[in-house]
Amino acid sequence: MTPDARVYVAGHRGLVGSALVRRLERAGYKNIITRTSSELDLTRQADVEAFFAAEDPEFVLLAAAKVGGILANDTYRGEFIRDNLLIQTNVIDAARRHGVQRLLFLGSSCIYPRDCPQPMREDSLLTGPLESTNEAYAIAKIAGLKMCEAFNSQYGTKYLSVMPTNLYGPNDNFDLETSHVLPAFIRKFHEAKLRQEQTGEPAEVVIWGTGTPKREFLYVDDLADACVFLLEQTDHVELTNIGVGHDISIAELAALVADVVGFEGTLSKDATKPDGTPRKLMDVSQLNALGWEAKVGLREGIELAYAWFQKSS
Numbered sequence: 001m002t003p004d005a006r007v008y009v010a011g012h013r014g015l016v017g018s019a020l021v022r023r024l025e026r027a028g029y030k031n032i033i034t035r036t037s038s039e040l041d042l043t044r045q046a047d048v049e050a051f052f053a054a055e056d057p058e059f060v061l062l063a064a065a066k067v068g069g070i071l072a073n074d075t076y077r078g079e080f081i082r083d084n085l086l087i088q089t090n091v092i093d094a095a096r097r098h099g100v101q102r103l104l105f106l107g108s109s110c111i112y113p114r115d116c117p118q119p120m121r122e123d124s125l126l127t128g129p130l131e132s133t134n135e136a137y138a139i140a141k142i143a144g145l146k147m148c149e150a151f152n153s154q155y156g157t158k159y160l161s162v163m164p165t166n167l168y169g170p171n172d173n174f175d176l177e178t179s180h181v182l183p184a185f186i187r188k189f190h191e192a193k194l195r196q197e198q199t200g201e202p203a204e205v206v207i208w209g210t211g212t213p214k215r216e217f218l219y220v221d222d223l224a225d226a227c228v229f230l231l232e233q234t235d236h237v238e239l240t241n242i243g244v245g246h247d248i249s250i251a252e253l254a255a256l257v258a259d260v261v262g263f264e265g266t267l268s269k270d271a272t273k274p275d276g277t278p279r280k281l282m283d284v285s286q287l288n289a290l291g292w293e294a295k296v297g298l299r300e301g302i303e304l305a306y307a308w309f310q311k312s313s
């Protein structure tokens with residue numbers, strides 16, 4: 001991939017897509033092609049086909065998807081499987097038929113079995129049952145990476161799939177019903193701090209579930225850097241985990257976000273909300289062996305994300 005290449009970033013306004021555009025622009029890429037979902041609905045095959053015929057991209061970074069936290073995944077299972085299967089099938093198929101050399105497909109850590117040995121290696125795929133709260137989404141993601149593998153095998157393409165851990169950063173979704181935990185905490189602790197300052201009364205923040213599940217968090221600019229690093233490798237690797245290599249409990253995350261935000265009230269737990277997978281720590285030894293490591297520490301990343309949230313809210 002060279003800076004004059006025609007690179008289509010699908011989903012460029014989202015958390016991941018916007019970080020990919022920032023990373024490509026910093027590296028001097030001049031021909032980045034983008035469309036919003038209202039300009040091009042990727043669930044519509046004929047529109048995707050017409051777009052590829054007109055724009056003729058050479059590289060595709062597929063970061064458009066139906067995405068959400070544990071509750072959104074659990075509640076809107078039909079939309080998660082439908083939209084993701086349609087988007088990825090239309091884009092991967094059109095890319096292949098229009099001669100796209102390399103495509104990067106964004107999967108997710110939830111493709112691995114719920115009770116996967118930790119840390120989760122790439123070869124654990126399809127070795128056990130999935131976590132039920134995100135099964136519909138995970139099945140779509142597995143279909144996407146298997147479609148890339150099958151195309152590579154039959155058509156000689158070099159499509160790669162990356163499996164990032166939980167991400168956060170600028171342009172995240174901060175909606176308290178549909179977001180992931182880290183942006184939810186930033187917003188909940190920030191708003192509780194303001195309430196406390198305004199009323200003088202102690203404020204409370206509610207944590208879903210038990211607080212005991214463990215998660216690994218990667219700042220999205222690190223993810224984008226890893227994606228471009230992998231695209232620029234000459235040796236083709238089909239499936240790569242991307243993460244930081246260590247995790248923390250949700251209760252520990254709550255304490256850390258509270259500290260960054262400056263919240264001094266109390267915490268309570270909502271046991272009616274699901275915990276999801278008990279733990280999903282990525283084995284990132286394959287990526288590390290290629291020479292890539294995450295740079296942004298968790299506290300620093302939360303400070304950056306909180307600054308972005310305050311500026312844009």
Ligand SMILES: NC(=O)C1=CN([C@@H]2O[C@H](COP(=O)(O)OP(=O)(O)OC[C@H]3O[C@@H](n4cnc5c(N)ncnc54)[C@H](OP(=O)(O)O)[C@@H]3O)[C@@H](O)[C@H]2O)C=CC1
Pocket residue numbers: 010011012013014015016017035036037038040041042043062063064065066067083087106107108109163164165166167168171172173180
């Ligand atoms: N967030 C996370 O923690 C993780 C994310 N991932 C993966 O990374 C990828 C990107 O996720 P993320 O950036 O968080 O998601 P976001 O929700 O932030 O962004 C998704 C983007 O997809 C676009 N999109 C959605 N539906 C359509 C459609 N029908 N047609 C065209 N575009 C559409 C949206 O475009 P528009 O804004 O124009 O409407 C949006 O900008 C996904 O594949 C996800 O599975 C993987 C692991 C963790």
Ligand SMILES: C[C@H]1O[C@H](OP(=O)(O)OP(=O)(O)OC[C@H]2O[C@@H](n3cnc4c(=O)[nH]c(N)nc43)[C@H](O)[C@@H]2O)[C@@H](O)[C@@H](O)C1=O
Pocket residue numbers: 068069070071073108109110133134137165166167176178179180181182184185206207208209213215250273274275276277
């Ligand atoms: C990236 C990944 O994201 C999703 O999986 P998840 O990691 O389980 O999602 P999450 O970030 O929403 O929650 C992580 C943990 O945190 C707890 N939790 C506490 N309090 C809040 C809270 O206020 N909001 C949220 N969302 N969670 C909370 C919550 O109960 C859970 O135990 C997948 O569906 C799938 O899409 C996927 O691949």
